[in-house]
Amino acid sequence: MKGFFEKKKGRIEIIPMIDIMFFLLVFFVMITLRMIPATGIASKLPRSSTAVTIERPKVLISLQADGEIVVEGQKMTADQLTSYLLGRDPAHANVTIAGAKQASLQDLVIVMDACREAGVTQIGIAARNIN
DSSP: HHHHHHHHOOOOHHHHHHHHHHHHHHHHHHHHHHHHHHSSSOOOEEOOOOOOOOOOOOOOEOOOSSEEEEEEEEEEEEHHHHHHHHHOGGOOOOEHHHHOOOOOHHHHHHHHHHHHHTOOOEEEOOOEOOO
16 A cells, blocks of 8 residues: 555656747747738738739839838938939849829839939839739
């Protein structure tokens, strides 16, 4: 009867704890990746029924509804945009303008003129495909 009344030492099972920690790690990595948008700036793009997918742009310019120009998280004027593009080999630069749906046509033309002044010849306008 001695074995029945002996106190057994408690054990901490570590395998289930490792499983839970791994699951939490994967969960937080996936959530973090979802929080980082591909373009860096959220924008409501205009819709187009003829939009096509192009290669990833070398320079993505975001045109906000209020006419603000944003490149790589930096707010710029049209002159600053021209200087920025001149430093990035404009002859081979592939520029895409992601304009907000509410952005004015005049602001779009200002951005395109700044790109052309820098010598950029490949300018695309981002749109959301409705198909």
